[in-house]
Amino acid sequence: xxxxxxxxxxPLPTASANTQNTVFAVYDKITGTTRQFTxxxxxxxIGNASIAQSTADGAFAKANSxxxxxxNAYNQANTDFTTISTTADVHGNAIxxxxxxxxxxxxVSSITNTAxxxxxxxxxxxxxxxxxxxxxxxxxxxxxxxxTGTxxxxNAYNxxxxxISSAGAYAHANAAFDFANTTSxxxxxxSASTILDVSANGTSAYVFSQYTGLDNPNVSTFSATTLGFxxxxxxxxxxxxxxLGDNSAxxxxxxxHISSTGTLSYGSAAQGKTSxxxxxxxxxxxxxxxxxxxxxxxxxxxxxINIANTANIYFAYSS
Numbered sequence: 594x595x596x597x598x599x600x601x602x603x604p605l606p607t608a609s610a611n612t613q614n615t616v617f618a619v620y621d622k623i624t625g626t627t628r629q630f631t632x633x634x635x636x637x638x639i640g641n642a643s644i645a646q647s648t649a650d651g652a653f654a655k656a657n658s659x660x661x662x663x664x665n666a667y668n669q670a671n672t673d674f675t676t677i678s679t680t681a682d683v684h685g686n687a688i689x690x691x692x693x694x695x696x697x698x699x700x701v702s703s704i705t706n707t708a709x710x711x712x713x714x715x716x717x718x719x720x721x722x723x724x725x726x727x728x729x730x731x732x733x734x735x736x737x738x739x740x741t742g743t744x745x746x747x748n749a750y751n752x753x754x755x756x757i758s759s760a761g762a763y764a765h766a767n768a769a770f771d772f773a774n775t776t777s778x779x780x781x782x783x784s785a786s787t788i789l790d791v792s793a794n795g796t797s798a799y800v801f802s803q804y805t806g807l808d809n810p811n812v813s814t815f816s817a818t819t820l821g822f823x824x825x826x827x828x829x830x831x832x833x834x835x836x837l838g839d840n841s842a843x844x845x846x847x848x849x850h851i852s853s854t855g856t857l858s859y860g861s862a863a864q865g866k867t868s869x870x871x872x873x874x875x876x877x878x879x880x881x882x883x884x885x886x887x888x889x890x891x892x893x894x895x896x897x898i899n900i901a902n903t904a905n906i907y908f909a910y911s912s
Contacts, residue, residue: 682706785872786814788821793831796890809896812885815903817877822885825853825868831887831894832865835873838882840895847874875900 684691689706696702789812790802798808814820824833835844843864849872850863863871865888880902887894 785819785821788823788870790823790826791833792826793887793894796831797893799831799833799885799887799894799896809894811897811899813899813901814875815901816875816880817903818875820873820875820898822871822873824866824871827867829867830889832867832889833871834864834886834888835898836884836886838884840884840886844879844883846879847876848872849874877903 692705692707694703792800804810837844845860848863850858852869883898
């Protein structure tokens with residue numbers, strides 16, 4: 594039954610006392626009439642009111658629960674909030690690292706810069722690099738030295754292995770004899786008046802035995818004789834040349850070179866050697882000034898060879 598206002602209730606023309614139709618009599622002062630309200634209608638209204646009350650109570654409970662949850666969330670958020678005093682800045686660079694402090698609730702409580710000391714700044718990094726680079730150099734040198742030792746050992750092994758038989762020993766001994774015999778025969782054949790040991794003072798000068806203490810000394814000899822130069826002390830450096838007196842060109846006439854293996858080279862092929870023995874069979878017409886020179890250091894390693902005329906000496910001796 595839909596709810597009604599008092600004015601909507603039906604008028605009560607005659608009072609009735611039966612139980613089924615028992616009504617409440619309501620007097621409407623506005624219209625001056627008496628209105629009826631049956632018990633069944635009243636029961637329905639009371640039921641509807643009770644349902645509305647229950648619904649309202651449920652809605653209130655829900656709202657109250659929501660309010661409680663909201664209050665708890667607010668309280669928790671308010672309890673978890675921490676005011677942090679920080680300064681806007683860039684944290685961390687070549688000499689500082691950032692230190693970040695976290696609170697128990699996971700919030701950042703502070704950020705500070707701490708100087709890097711003892712291991713990671715530029716100075717220490719450069720020092721570490723230099724040390725590592727030095728170690729690398731030493732390791733490379735050690736490897737080279739070890740590799741050289743291995744090569745020498747292998748060569749020695751190979752040499753020893755080739756002479757394990759009497760035939761091998763004979764072959765090596767015979768080769769050595771041939772070389773010594775060749776060198777000796779050449780020297781004897783050319784009758785060198787002297788053989789000078791040639792070494793170097795850095796890249797500034799040649800140094801000769803028999804001319805102790807002198808750089809690029811003036812060498813004196815005679816025409817129609819043989820002058821020898823032992824080039825082995827040069828250790829493969831400073832190519833040795835015989836030149837004209839005006840230093841305009843090489844002088845090749847009479848040159849013979851004997852290599853460390855006994856190979857002979859003549860004339861221009863004997864020039865520019867850095868080991869072995871160079872013999873110069875000086876022509877009887879070669880009198881006056883000639884030069885020796887290093888082709889690698891021509892402006893500093895150069896000197897004179899003064900050749901006297903043998904005929905004049907013979908004539909003076911005869912007289």
